[in-house]
Amino acid sequence: xxxxxxxxxxxxxxxxxxxxxxxxxxxxxxxxxxxxxxxxxxxxxxxxxxxxxxxxxxxxxxxxxxxxxxxxxxxxxxxxxxxxxxxxxxxxxxxxxxxxxxxxxxxxxxxxxxxxxxxxxxxxxxxxxxxxxxxxxxxxxxxxxxxxxxxxxxxxxxxxxxxxxxxxxxxxxxxxxxxxxxxxxxxxxxxxxxxxxxxxxxxxxxxxxxxxxxxxxxxxxxxxxxxxxxxxxxxxxxxxxxxxxxxxxxxxxxxxxxxxxxxxxxxxxxxxxxxxxxxxxxxxxxxxxxxxxxxxxxxxxxxxxxxxxxxxxxxxxxxxxxxxxxxxxxxxxxxxxxxxxxx
Amino acid sequence: xxxxxxxxxxxxxxxxxxxxxxxxxxxxxxxxxxxxxxxxxxxxxxxxxxxxxxxxxxxxxxxxxxxxxxxxxxxxxxxxxxxxxxxxxxxxxxxxxxxxxxxxxxxxxxxxxxxxxxxxxxxxxxxxxxxxxxxxxxxxxxxxxxxxxxxxxxxxxxxxxxxxxxxxxxxxxxxxxxxxxxxxxxxxxxxxxxxxxxxxxxxxxxxxxxxxxxxxxxxxxxxxxxxxxxxxxxxxxxxxxxxxxxxxxxxxxxxxxxxxxxxxxxxxxxxxxxxxxxxxxxxxxxxxxxxxxxxxxxxxxxxxxxxxxxxxxxxxxxxxxxxxxxxxxxxxxxxxxxxxxxx
DNA sequence: GTTAGCACTCGAAAGCTAAGAGTGCTAATC
DNA sequence: GATTAGCACTCTTAGCTTTCGAGTGCTAAC
Numbered sequence: 001x002x003x004x005x006x007x008x009x010x011x012x013x014x015x016x017x018x019x020x021x022x023x024x025x026x027x028x029x030x031x032x033x034x035x036x037x038x039x040x041x042x043x044x045x046x047x048x049x050x051x052x053x054x055x056x057x058x059x060x061x062x063x064x065x066x067x068x069x070x071x072x073x074x075x076x077x078x079x080x081x082x083x084x085x086x087x088x089x090x091x092x093x094x095x096x097x098x099x100x101x102x103x104x105x106x107x108x109x110x111x112x113x114x115x116x117x118x119x120x121x122x123x124x125x126x127x128x129x130x131x132x133x134x135x136x137x138x139x140x141x142x143x144x145x146x147x148x149x150x151x152x153x154x155x156x157x158x159x160x161x162x163x164x165x166x167x168x169x170x171x172x173x174x175x176x177x178x179x180x181x182x183x184x185x186x187x188x189x190x191x192x193x194x195x196x197x198x199x200x201x202x203x204x205x206x207x208x209x210x211x212x213x214x215x216x217x218x219x220x221x222x223x224x225x226x227x228x229x230x231x232x233x234x235x236x237x238x239x240x241x242x243x244x245x246x247x248x249x250x251x252x253x254x255x256x257x258x259x260x261x262x263x264x265x266x267x268x269x270x271x272x273x274x275x276x277x278x279x280x281x282x283x284x285x286x287x288x289x290x291x292x293x294x295x296x297x298x299x300x301x302x303x304x305x306x307x308x309x310x311x312x313x314x315x316x317x318x319x320x321x322x323x324x325x326x327x328x329x330x331x332x333x334x335x336x337x338x339x340x341x342x343x
Numbered sequence: 344x345x346x347x348x349x350x351x352x353x354x355x356x357x358x359x360x361x362x363x364x365x366x367x368x369x370x371x372x373x374x375x376x377x378x379x380x381x382x383x384x385x386x387x388x389x390x391x392x393x394x395x396x397x398x399x400x401x402x403x404x405x406x407x408x409x410x411x412x413x414x415x416x417x418x419x420x421x422x423x424x425x426x427x428x429x430x431x432x433x434x435x436x437x438x439x440x441x442x443x444x445x446x447x448x449x450x451x452x453x454x455x456x457x458x459x460x461x462x463x464x465x466x467x468x469x470x471x472x473x474x475x476x477x478x479x480x481x482x483x484x485x486x487x488x489x490x491x492x493x494x495x496x497x498x499x500x501x502x503x504x505x506x507x508x509x510x511x512x513x514x515x516x517x518x519x520x521x522x523x524x525x526x527x528x529x530x531x532x533x534x535x536x537x538x539x540x541x542x543x544x545x546x547x548x549x550x551x552x553x554x555x556x557x558x559x560x561x562x563x564x565x566x567x568x569x570x571x572x573x574x575x576x577x578x579x580x581x582x583x584x585x586x587x588x589x590x591x592x593x594x595x596x597x598x599x600x601x602x603x604x605x606x607x608x609x610x611x612x613x614x615x616x617x618x619x620x621x622x623x624x625x626x627x628x629x630x631x632x633x634x635x636x637x638x639x640x641x642x643x644x645x646x647x648x649x650x651x652x653x654x655x656x657x658x659x660x661x662x663x664x665x666x667x668x669x670x671x672x673x674x675x676x677x678x679x680x681x682x683x684x685x686x
Numbered sequence: 687g688t689t690a691g692c693a694c695t696c697g698a699a700a701g702c703t704a705a706g707a708g709t710g711c712t713a714a715t716c
Numbered sequence: 717g718a719t720t721a722g723c724a725c726t727c728t729t730a731g732c733t734t735t736c737g738a739g740t741g742c743t744a745a746c
Contacts, residue, residue, distance in 0.1 A: 026708050039720045044709070062708050062727040102505050102565075139484040143496055144684035153486055161504065162445050163682060222445075238580060238598045241591055248584055248591070255581045339506060341487035369739055382689050387740070405696045405739050 003074075009034060010046050011055055012079040015067045019315045022245070024064030069280040069314070072292070076277055076318055085323040092118070093328055101335045104128060104159065109233040111308055111332055116236020119321055121312030122258060123235045126268060128305035128336060130158035130191045130227035138182045138220060140175045148175065150216065152223040154191050157300035157340040160226045164219035168212070178216055181206065186220070194224035230306055232261040243313045245290065257287040258311065268295050268307040275326060280314055292316050296325040298333035300340065308332065346417075352377065353389050354398055355422040358410045362658045365588070367407030412623040412657070415635070419620055419661055428666040435461070436671055444678045447471060447502065452576040454651055454675055459579020462664055464655030465601060466578045469611060471648035471679060473501035473534045473570035481525040481563060483518045491518065493559065495566040497534050500643035500683040503569045507562035511555070521559055524549065529563070537567035573649055575604040586656045588633065600630040601654065611638050611650040618669060623657055635659050639668040641676035643683065651675065 003011070013033050017025045027040040027047060034043075047065050050056045055071035058064070067075065093114060100110035108125040115123035133156030141149045143163055148170055151161040185202055186194065199221045203210040237255045240246055246254070258264060267283060270276065278293040288311070295309040308329050310321060346354070356376050360368045370383040370390060377386075390408055393399045398414035401407070410418065436457060443453035451468040458466035476499030484492045486506055491513055494504040528545055529537070542560045546553040580598045583589055589597070601607060610626060613619065621636040631654070638652040651672050653664060 024708090028708080040708095041710095041720050041722095042718085045719090048710075058709085060727060061710095062706095062725085064708065102507065102562075136487075139486070139492075141482040141484050141494060143482070143494070143502060144479075147682070147684050149482075149494065149502075151484060151486070151492065159486060159506070163502070164445065165681075219445075238595060238602075241595055252581060252584055338508075339490070341490050367739090371739080383739095384689050384691095384741095385687085388688090391741075401740085403696060405694085405737090407739065 006036075006038075007046055007050060008079060009036075010043060011050055011067075011071060012075060014047070014050075014056060014065055015071065015075040015079070018066055019317055022243075022315060024059055024066050026064035029064075067314075069282070072279045072314055073282075076279075080319055083319045083323055085327045089118075089324055090327060093324065093331070097328075097331065097335075101339065104157070104336055104339070105231060105233075107332065107335060107339075108231070108306070108308075109235075111328060112233040112235035115308060115310055115325070115328065116239060118324060119310050119312065119316075120236070120239045120242060121310045121316065122237045122240055122254070123308070123310050124258065124264060124268070125233045125308040125332075126230040126265060126306040127233070128157050128300050129230040130154040130156040132156055132303060133158065133227075134188050134190050135186045135194070135224070138179070138186055140179045140182070140216070142170050142172070142175060145169055148216070150219045150223055152220060152227060153340075154227050155301070156191075156227075156303060157305060157336050158227045159340070160223040162219045162223050162226075164215050166212075166215055174212075177209075178213060181209065181213070182216070182220065191224050191227050194221060196221050230265065232264055234258055240312070245313050245315075250290065253287045254291060254311065257285060267293070268297075268309055270295075274329070275322060277318065277322075290314065292318075294318070294321055294325060296322075296329040298329040298336075300333055300336045302337075305333070305336070349379075349381075350389055350393060351422055352379075353386060354393055354410075354414060355418060357390075357393075357399060357408055358414065358418040358422070361409055362660060365586075365658060367402055367409050369407035372407075410657075412625070415622045415657055416625075419622075423662050426662045426666055428670045432461075432667055433670060436667065436674070440671075440674065440678075444682065447500070447679055447682070448574060448576075450675065450678060450682075451574070451649070451651075452578075454671060455576040455578035458651060458653055458668070458671065459582060461667060462653050462655065462659075463579070463582045463585060464653045464659065465580045465583055465597070466651070466653050467601060467607060467611070468576045468651040468675075469573040469608060469649040470576070471500050471643050472573040473497040473499040473503075475499055475646065476501065476570075477531050477533050478529045478537070478567070481522070481529055483522045483525070483559070485513050485515070485518060488512055491559070493562045493566055495534075495563065495570060496683075497570050498644075499534075499570075499646060500648060500679050501570045502683070503566040505562045505566050505569075507558050509555075509558055517555075520552075521556060524552065524556070525559070525563065534567050534570045537564060539564050573608065575607055577601055583655070588656050588658075593633065596630045597634060597654065600628060610636070611640075611652055613638075617672070618665060620661065620665075633657065635661075637661070637664055637668060639665075639672040641672040641679075643676055643679045645680075648676070648679070 013030055014025050017033060027044040030043055031040050047056060055068055055074060056065040057068045059066060096114040097107060097110050100106040104127050108127045112123045112125040133154035136153045136155050139151040143149050146166050146169060147163055149161050149163050153159050199217045203217055206213060240251050240254060275296045281289055283293055291311055292314045293309055293311050295307050297304055297307045299305055308325060356373055357368050360376060370387040373386055374383050390399060398411055398417060399408040400411045402409060439457040440450060440453050443449040447470050451470045455466045455468040476497035479496045479498050482494040486492050489509050489512060490506055492504050492506045494502065496502050542564045546560055549556060583594050583597060618639045624632055626636055634654055635657045636652055636654050638650050640647055640650045642648055651668060
């Protein structure tokens with residue numbers, strides 16, 4: 001499948017016009033937006049050739065052309081001009097996420113928000129997963145007479161906390177002992193290893209402390225489990241209502257899919273380059289046949305940790321969104337690395 | 344405006360039929376669902392009387408009747424049978440919120456989720472506001488070489504944390520000093536008093552420590568500010584798509600309103616009984632003219648602290664939803680009271 | 687006071703027409 | 717041989733008319 005220079009220009013023009021206007025583009029209108037002069041008949045011939053190659057499709061016989069999934073793919077891979085992010089865009093993004101830079105979950109939630117408001121699509125982000133990390137430290141703080149908070153930090157840059165109850169009054173002394181024991185036994189252990197079973201054996205090695213510490217140990221096991229799972233922040237689902245190409249029913253299906261963290265995370269975790277675009281069926285999800293997904297992964301402390309993504313109709317402003325998302329995922333990674341003192 | 348017994352029964356039947364089916368109800372169909380035998384003509388006469396009183400309206404001349412806002416109001420205030428929550432419902436609700444009972448924000452987020460999934464409407468909840476409370480304690484924990492977490496607990500049952508950076512290495516000794524100073528100066532102070540200005544004067548009183556503690560003090564001020572504001576959890580917006588009485592545009596407007604925490608909180612905070620129903624214009628919000636809002640407030644440690652609410656079309660299954668919401672808000676209040684050791 | 691009967695109203699659905707945008711093909715042109 | 721003007725053809729969309737039926741309000745009889 002070889003494309004002549006003219007065909008490339010025409011394909012690019014069709015895609016760009018369709019992205020901008022959202023309506024099938026005909027030979028006549030297209031003529032005007034080309035930077036060389038040919039008649040509409042010539043354009044028509046080329047367009048029907050592009051149709052034969054499967055890059056354009058007609059919604060019906062007497063309508064203009066619309067890019068096919070394959071057409072978008074060619075456009076993104078070799079036709080699209082990558083437009084670097086502008087100064088104003090950068091400032092806007094910074095101003096929106098900086099205020100939340102003190103907490104991983106808040107930060108990623110803020111990122112999903114700003115991504116949704118900027119793109120007018122549905123946006124998703126995942127908090128860093130501690131999966132590959134080891135426990136850096138466990139902290140214990142008293143929060144009331146009989147409650148305390150356990151905070152678990154991993155080398156992957158996650159930090160999870162949880163409040164738990166004891167059935168006896170806590171004192172600084174007791175907590176100090178707990179603290180020492182926990183860190184002795186757990187520092188350096190991979191988070192994934194800290195299963196309830198592991199805690200059982202650990203408890204066994206504690207002798208008479210085991211009883212007293214049982215609620216503490218359970219809380220630690222909970223935070224460890226939570227450190228592995230990344231949280232999913234979803235935002236701007238409503239934006240999808242703006243696109244007439246989606247029917248009400250279809251929107252429901254898309255949002256239902258997005259609301260299911262397990263499925264979503266598996267889509268966002270597909271190995272590939274840091275930034276990936278799934279057009280229509282490429283995602284392999286029946287709910288997304290008419291949508292595109294742009295995923296950009298971020299790293300914390302040099303290690304891949306999570307992702308941000310947008311989901312919208314196939315006719316997205318890929319060029320703008322890709323550059324913005326690259327900037328965002330980069331910022332997030334840097335902020336979290338700094339926040340966790342991992343640089 | 345006096346209603347005869349028969350009129351009361353007819354009004355109730357219209358409301359219930361419309362709630363169940365969603366279509367204007369005519370005299371003939373209504374006849375069948377009444378527990379006494381009269382002809383459709385009689386029903387018609389009564390219905391036109393109810394229309395004259397403003398309790399029913401006709402979408403157009405040749406259609407059945409639909410309850411007006413006033414009609415719903417009469418129904419809820421004096422016609423509706425209050426159905427107590429069933430055992431299965433209670434079990435379902437419990438099973439959904441118990442797993443998140445260890446953290447106020449997670450809990451209320453979970454409540455909004457379960458409320459949305461149970462009712463099939465949009466659901467909202469607010470985390471407890473610390474507004475009327477005083478600082479119970481401030482905790483400090485080291486999270487890495489140069490970062491620490493401050494945790495602020497109030498008597499209103501809120502707990503907020505924040506990580507902050509120092510530009511020197513932290514040690515247990517330093518933190519101990521900070522801790523002592525903070526609790527000496529801040530314990531018992533109303534959260535609302537802890538403004539940046541207050542922190543300024545506090546810093547002044549610290550002498551040479553002021554410089555070292557500046558980032559700590561800022562973090563404390565941040566957590567105090569956050570303790571006052573209650574967080575809003577929104578869930579199930581998409582459910583509104585299921586109701587044909589809402590147009591796409593209207594749904595957008597409703598969701599936009601719900602996404603604006605300030606406006607929403609002011610609606611949820613209207614003083615009144617613990618459970619309130621706003622039908623249509625009663626909310627005073629132009630976005631909600633065709634919707635009803637049910638708000639149920641919960642208390643922590645005996646003090647009003649936050650609210651849960653659902654937003655849906657006027658034709659809600661009020662009876663079921665009200666009993667479920669009363670149970671939920673009660674559970675939430677108890678759980679938080681226990682979690683915060685405030686009983 | 688209640689009911690049967692009936693003319694009337696009005697919206698929703700179905701069918702029809704005209705307009706218009708866009709195509710593909712053919713034949714003339716460069 | 718590529719390009720273009722011209723034209724017949726296709727197919728959707730919008731607007732209009734017609735039909736159908738559910739439901740009403742009124743009247744007169746019970």
